[in-house]
Amino acid sequence: MxxxxxxxxxxxxxxxxxxxxxxxxxxxxxxKRLNIPSVMMVDGPHGLRKQEGETDHLGLNESVKAVCFPAACATASSFDVDLMERMGETLGAECQAANVSMLLGPAVNIKRSPLCGRNFEYLSEDPYLAGRMASAYIRGVQSQGVGTxxxxxxxxxxxxxxxxxxxxxxxxxxxxxxxxxxxxAVKESAPRTxxxxxxxxxxxxxxxxxxxxxxxxxxxxxxxxxxxxxxxxxxxxxxxxxxxxxxxxxxxxxxxxxxxxxxxxxxxxxxxxxxxxxxxVLNVVFAGEEQHRPEVISDKETDHKKAADIETECAVLLENNGILPLNTDRKVAYIGEFAEKPRYQGGGSSHINPFRVVSALDAAGEKGRSVTYAKGFSMENDAMTEQELEKALRTAAEADVAVIFAGLPEIFESEGYDRTSMKLPQCQDRLIEEVLKVQPNVVVVLHNGSPVELPWADRVSAILEMYLGGQGVGEACDQLLFGEANPSGRLAETFPYRLEDNPSYLHFPGNGKRVLYGEDIFVGYRYYDTKKVPVRYAFGHGLSYTEFAYGDLTLSSAQMTDEDILTVSLKVKNTGQTEGKEVVQLYVADLCGTPERPVKELKGFAKVHLLPGEEKTVSMEISARDLSYYEERLGDWYAPSGTYRILIGHASDDIRLHADIVFKTKKKLPLRVDFTTTFGELLDHTKTAPVITELLAPLAAAAASAEGMSDEYKKLGEQVIREMPLKSLMGQMPGEQVEQLIGQLNCLLAQ
Missing domain, CATH: 3.20.20.300 (Glycoside hydrolase, family 3, N-terminal domain)
Structure with a gap:
């Protein structure tokens, strides 16, 4: 025992x-009588919310000072599993130093609607990306003897x-x-809970x-x-x-x-x-006790630098007409209170009490940048006085470039309630429109936890999405704006033009008792790409200060079976003058004509660092599961035999290379024949097709010999016949004979 x-x-x-x-x-x-200890768990996922006084689970009471790392909305945009694992390792070490046995995270709920108030804490609209990033986070934290x-x-x-x-x-x-x-995450990283x-x-x-x-x-x-x-x-x-x-x-x-x-x-x-x-429960308790390392010491300053460095890998450059990176010789105006007091985390149970927060204005001052500042609007609510607007406009007009720090106040998105629109505060949109009238060079920096509508996006010079970037967000922003770091983040969620374009719009958030997931599998880009709905920024989108070229796509085989692993390889080259990182994205498309499948789905990605002129080979693997959909009739994953396309892209709407494979499966869809089974179903099954073909032969011959019937009309007739159920035969033969036919067909299927 x-x-x-x-x-x-x-x-x-x-x-x-x-x-x-x-x-x-x-x-x-x-x-106590059995020497069973108590262990502590704390909220995460992007820092330690350890409470030592009055406690709660909603983030209402203050917690001890800690390091606030970028939230999941940001880290998912890194598309970097190694970075995620390193962040997990740091968080695990911080837990050890604080005698915390378990960190409550990661949060992997799918971003079904941009209105979800807790989207900032979630990773992506795509389950493959969310799973890969969550697994890496768990591996990192638990490598330090701390549970997740x-x-x-x-x-x-x-x-x-x-x-x-x-x-x-x-x-x-x-x-x-x-x-x-x-x-x-469960299969690959075994979270403790x-x-x-x-x-x-x-x-x-x-x-x-x-x-x-x-x-x-x-x-x-x-x-x-x-x-x-x-x-x-x-x-x-x-x-x-x-x-x-x-x-x-x-x-x-x-x-x-x-x-x-x-x-x-x-x-x-x-x-x-x-x-x-x-x-x-005791496995959790004793794992926490046995793996505790009291000698571990956490250095907050070191971890602060890690938090800032991580954020530089997460920020997404949405637009850039060449104005970024900024030249240090230019006079720059920072406008918007977020420049001075950044929004760097979300509200609720994940709310960290940071020991230090550095704003973009702080970072500019430390580096002696030529930067002026005007508050413009408040970072707390939708408020701006006329005097503040006038000062902001003067400051913008006197500069060479205006950088407007916009975003969502914390009260707009938080655990506990959902947003009611995708819009920024009205005062922010107004200020941006007014600044555009006096300053042609406008850069917008965004601080938000989920997509927002950007009605002025086509008229500004650049947009840098920082998301909720942790306590070092200001340092990361400074490095990115002035070219000390090259943006390499990619959107882990789609930015629609407007809320009404989102596939969950008609159903979210329900009728008070239930919420119907009426869009079914068509969530995020699976919907936008399949329905060809234009979006502001596609899933996977993100610009760089350099350019990348793709080529030499090769597959390890042109054919694939249920057991095979296919290796996909290609070359990526940095064709620009700046070192940078590209996120290579692999999508799979079903060309078999399978009903109700998205036009493509993410099944692989790799982030690769390249010096100017450098070229590297990137390889990814896919299995039969990656080609499959969940077939409810089987209660299992199923990919029909046929042709599939491997797509390599920079984003879901920017596919650069493709190659086809032929897949062959041994799996068979179940078929039980009854009076409602259609001729089409029987003609498509190898065991029943000969019987039905013979049965329909007179009808087919008559149609073929019909004079004056166009090919198009014949095709329509064939479709009508395919959709007819067996019960329709009862007008041509006795019902008992139809029953005998059904029995014969079921016997064939059982062989």
Missing amino acids: DRIKELISKMTLEEKASLCSGADNWHTKEI SIKHFALNNQETLRMTISSEVSERALREIYLPAFEE VMCSYNKINGEYASENRYLLTDILRKEWGYKGCVVSDWGAVSDRVKGLKAGLDLEMPYSGGYNDRQIVTAVQEGRIDEAVLDEAVER
Whole structure:
């Protein structure tokens, strides 16, 4: 008997139940008589929100001083898994130094709508990118002996009524869009815990959803860790325990512990189920105790520099007519209070108390830049006085270049509520329009956690998206504006022209009881590219101060089967005069004519550093899963035999190279024949096609010999016949004979 099982055998029923809920907001319970310690967990994901005084889980009370790294909206835009892992390592070391056992992150919910108030904390609209980046973060943190908690499992894609709303989603969309990031992280990086979400999924709370927490997470994906509730997400504790929810957070006053005890005593739940949950909780507790390294010391100044360096890799250059990088000889005006007081993080449970924040104005002053400043508008709300506007216009007119620091005030986007529009504050749009009248050289720097409408984008000289870049955002911004660093970020989400273009627009945020995921799998660029909806900035978009050329695309094979791994290689060359980094993106397109598939999907990416004139070979691999969609009839992933196109691009709307492969699968779609089965379905199946072809031969011969019938009309007739069900034969033959035919066809399928 191992140590943990032996401890469980010595526990009373009440002690077992007690370990299945927290001691307070941030600690697990201890059992002193058995030497079971308590361990601490804290909010992340982009820093430590450790509270030592009055505690809460909403970011209301102050936490200890820490380093605030760029939020996920920024780090995902780096498209750099190595950077993400390094950031995780630093955060893990900070946790060790603070005696924290577990960091609550990463957050990988898909950015279904740009209005979600918590989008700044989430990674992407694309599940492949989100999964790769989350896996790297988890590896980094846990390499330091500190656990992670990937969240929020699953379908927590809005803040509106998040604790009661039911996310109504198809099985296919669940599998293709909303689960893959979790699946990738669980299988590749084994997070110590998985945090279930508040919401219902198709009518059942995530905290009570056995299909989600046990059937998929444990049985399908092989997860061995602990499932913890989001803070206050438990509704029916006993039902949750049966479903696979191990640890309730935070402490519920002992009420739910007593519910568990009573349920065991009354035989409503097997004590063995409780024992399993306790074992998983204790694995977390003892891992935290055994892997704690008290000798670790965290240097905040060193980590501050890391935070600033990371942000330089995350910022996205959206527009540039050549004005950037700025010449240090030019007189530059900084306008907008964000230049002096940057917005560098989101509101809510992830809110860090930084020991230091450097603004772009601070950084310019430290480097002796020729920069003047006017507040213009407030960074706290939609407010600007006429005097402030007039001063801003004078300052802009007197400079060679005006850099306007715009973005969303914290009150506009936060955990707990959703945005109501994609617009910037009116005062900011007004100021930008007015400055354009007096200054032809206008650069806009954005501080926001999710896409915004940019009605003036075509008329400004450059736009630099900093997102919420952490406490070193000002230093990173200074380096990028003046060319000490070359922008290399790429958008991890689409910027539509307007909110109404977003595929979730008609359904988000629901009717108060449920929210229909009516766009199904067509989320983000999957929708915009397939429907050919023009967007302001496409997924994957991002400019550089240099240029890159692509060439020599090669595939390891022109054919592929279910078991094969295909290697895709190409050459990328820096054809400019500045060193830089390119993000090579690999998309897959189904050319088989499969209904309801996006025109392309991201299945690989690589960030490559190149000196001027340097050329490198980039290689990526894809498997049959990368070609597949989730086929509900199979309950599995399926790629039909046929042709697929490998697309290599700079962005989802900027494809540079492509090559085709022929795929052959052994998988067969299930077919059970009945009166509603169509002739088309039977003609498409190799086993039934000969019988149906013979049956329809007289009709086909008659159509072929018909005089005066155009080829187009014949094709339409063939389509009509393909769509007819077998029951339509009953006008031509007895029903009993149709029944015999159905039996014959099902026998053929069973062979």
